[in-house]
Amino acid sequence: MSEADLLNVLPCDSVATKRRNSARPVMLVGFQHQGNLGLGYLASTLRQAGYSVMTCDFEASRAEIVRTALEGGPMIIGFSLIFQFYVKQFRSLIRELRDAGVDCHFTMGGHFPSLSYRETLELIPELNSVVRFEGEMTLLELADVIGAGHDWRGIHGIAYCEGDEVVTTPMRALVDDLDRLPYPERNFEPEAALGRKALPIVASRGCARTCSFCSIQTFYRTAPGKIVRTRKPAKVVDEMRMLHEERGITIFLFQDDDFPLFGPVWRRWAYEFVDEMHASGLSRRVIWKMNCRADAVEPEIFAAMREAGLYLVYMGLESGNEEGLKVLHKQITVVQNLRAVEILKSIGLLFEFGFMLFDPSSSLESVRTNLNFLRAVVGDGCAAAVFCRMLPYDGTPIKDELQRTGRLRGDVVHPDYDFLYPEVTELYHSLSNTVDVWGWVHGYQGLSPRLNWAWNEVAILARLFPALAGFAEYREVLAAITRESNEVLFDVIEKLLVLAESGGQPTWTNELLNARQERFLERLLQARNGFVERHRQTLLKALHPERIMDAAVA
Numbered sequence: 001m002s003e004a005d006l007l008n009v010l011p012c013d014s015v016a017t018k019r020r021n022s023a024r025p026v027m028l029v030g031f032q033h034q035g036n037l038g039l040g041y042l043a044s045t046l047r048q049a050g051y052s053v054m055t056c057d058f059e060a061s062r063a064e065i066v067r068t069a070l071e072g073g074p075m076i077i078g079f080s081l082i083f084q085f086y087v088k089q090f091r092s093l094i095r096e097l098r099d100a101g102v103d104c105h106f107t108m109g110g111h112f113p114s115l116s117y118r119e120t121l122e123l124i125p126e127l128n129s130v131v132r133f134e135g136e137m138t139l140l141e142l143a144d145v146i147g148a149g150h151d152w153r154g155i156h157g158i159a160y161c162e163g164d165e166v167v168t169t170p171m172r173a174l175v176d177d178l179d180r181l182p183y184p185e186r187n188f189e190p191e192a193a194l195g196r197k198a199l200p201i202v203a204s205r206g207c208a209r210t211c212s213f214c215s216i217q218t219f220y221r222t223a224p225g226k227i228v229r230t231r232k233p234a235k236v237v238d239e240m241r242m243l244h245e246e247r248g249i250t251i252f253l254f255q256d257d258d259f260p261l262f263g264p265v266w267r268r269w270a271y272e273f274v275d276e277m278h279a280s281g282l283s284r285r286v287i288w289k290m291n292c293r294a295d296a297v298e299p300e301i302f303a304a305m306r307e308a309g310l311y312l313v314y315m316g317l318e319s320g321n322e323e324g325l326k327v328l329h330k331q332i333t334v335v336q337n338l339r340a341v342e343i344l345k346s347i348g349l350l351f352e353f354g355f356m357l358f359d360p361s362s363s364l365e366s367v368r369t370n371l372n373f374l375r376a377v378v379g380d381g382c383a384a385a386v387f388c389r390m391l392p393y394d395g396t397p398i399k400d401e402l403q404r405t406g407r408l409r410g411d412v413v414h415p416d417y418d419f420l421y422p423e424v425t426e427l428y429h430s431l432s433n434t435v436d437v438w439g440w441v442h443g444y445q446g447l448s449p450r451l452n453w454a455w456n457e458v459a460i461l462a463r464l465f466p467a468l469a470g471f472a473e474y475r476e477v478l479a480a481i482t483r484e485s486n487e488v489l490f491d492v493i494e495k496l497l498v499l500a501e502s503g504g505q506p507t508w509t510n511e512l513l514n515a516r517q518e519r520f521l522e523r524l525l526q527a528r529n530g531f532v533e534r535h536r537q538t539l540l541k542a543l544h545p546e547r548i549m550d551a552a553v554a
């Protein structure tokens with residue numbers, strides 16, 4: 001047995017019988033929007049071992065979090081930092097807790113603390129420790145040791161400060177068998193679309209790929225143990241069945257970094273999952289969304305998954321030019337990206353995608369190629385155009401490379417870098433100044449996310465509700481609004497490119513675009529609300545508890 005295996009041998013069922021001091025609860029604080037599965041797994045593991053757990057949403061009011069801590073008297077507060085740009089907000093919350101007299105052990109986990117533990121401990125000196133990598137077993141051991149009044153500094157998988165020194169203990173291996181973990185706790189209200197409730201779930205952890213901009217690959221490669229671990233399809237389906245029967249969940253959002261699909265082994269996994277979905281009867285009652293790479297998209301398996309309830313696919317397309325794909329180390333070609341899009345369209349599956357219009361290799365020419373790629377992908381209005389600039393997160397090879405070449409800028413909250421060419425910097429700034437990026441492309445209330453939400457609803461309507469009169473017409477109106485909105489964005493980029501290449505006067509202004517955006521939004525709301533209102537009674541009837549079980553897939 002390897003060291004990694006040994007460290008991993010902490011089966012949850014046998015630790016449940018160990019004697020421990022669980023008089024004081026463990027408190028967990030994290031970003032709960034759409035449900036935080038990391039906190040969910042930590043909470044269920046602790047609870048299975050006999051601890052009581054209090055979970056707080058990081059977005060709750062400060063006063064509420066402080067009050068919960070003061071009243072609950074936890075022995076540990078564990079903070080989950082999954083987005084590095086929240087690090088300073090966590091710091092200020094932690095200071096407030098300490099100022100209020102909360103003096104228990106403070107620890108923190110997540111990608112950034114795991115990979116940049118020094119910086120985390122430096123930025124937040126109020127932390128007693130950082131738990132590195134997957135935290136279930138380490139947090140449990142921390143609770144056991146602290147509860148027993150012993151010194152916690154010897155436990156594996158943590159970092160802490162000793163005077164001016166940062167000490168790390170031997171790394172703990174990744175959880176070898178995910179099926180030995182209890183199902184994650186989900187003590188939050190599920191999101192709902194048209195009254196249908198959605199919850200996140202994972203079928204696997206880890207990713208075998210090595211994209212240069214992604215902290216996931218470093219996170220799962222730095223810790224010892226197997227990088228990609230899949231759960232048994234039957235266990236995944238059992239968890240879905242339980243959530244469907246007990247909480248009426250009909251939409252499942254798979255948050256796997258890369259849904260098991262690629263290559264013969266994982267393809268077999270996916271087919272087995274499909275079989276389990278049919279055997280359980282769930283394929284007719286629930287629908288699911290997953291994330292994958294474009295090179296995993298093949299007609300046969302996607303058609304099979306669609307029949308088993310797959311309704312929406314998220315793909316990280318990331319770039320539409322070969323140089324960009326190379327710098328991002330996507331190990332994929334533009335043709336493969338386009339082929340995936342074509343396949344999904346041809347089998348009638350809706351998709352969303354991630355796309356970086358700008359990356360560290362950008363030139364005016366590559367931005368133009370990216371623009372043409374976007375036109376090819378969503379020029380028909382099948383989904384809203386989204387794009388961003390690549391950001392160099394901690395723990396990513398691209399950040400190290402930018403640092404090595406002296407191009408890294410910004411800080412942990414706003415990581416940034418210099419483009420290679422001043423004209424690209426100028427283009428990027430004029431685009432950001434012209435388009436209200438949060439209002440249109442990114443923010444939860446932005447136009448593109450709202451259009452995509454409407455598309456999400458369309459897929460749900462098609463799969464979880466009876467056929468509705470005028471549905472095809474509504475779909476066409478939505479496609480027209482999306483197409484026109486996308487085209488305005490494309491035109492802005494195009495005109496700014498021309499301006500950067502040959503000078504002249506800007507055509508689009510921020511005011512003009514805001515007015516267009518408002519108009520698109522009005523049209524969208526009118527079409528969507530009108531359609532939903534017309535079918536209000538039918539939709540409500542279909543949501544009636546007994547009918548959830550009967551919802552037939554169209």
Ligand code: B12
Nearest residue numbers: 031032033035036038078079080083084109110131134135
């Ligand atoms: C689901 C998800 C979301 C959900 C969040 C749901 C939620 N409330 O948790 C949504 C869709 C909202 C989301 C949004 C975004 N996301 Co996101 N998301 C993910 C994703 C795919 C899965 C997270 C997950 O559930 N993992 C499964 C659980 C079991 O693992 P885990 O979270 O890592 O937790 C384990 C350990 O980290 C550790 N741990 C974690 N917390 C703690 C706390 C303690 C006390 C301890 C002891 C241990 C511990 O133990 C846990 C159990 O083993 C991750 C990728 C990833 N693999 O993490 C990206 C990821 C977290 N997202 C990312 C980004 C960039 C974003 C967005 C900015 C995207 C965008 N452009 O809009 C937004 C930001 C939203 C915002 N607030 O502004 C990045 C973060 C990069 C970084 N280093 O900061 C990631 C890592 C993806 C990536 N490719 O790099 N995201």
Ligand code: SF4
Nearest residue numbers: 207209211214217257
């Ligand atoms: S971007 Fe996606 S495919 Fe690439 S390493 Fe990260 S999770 Fe894996």
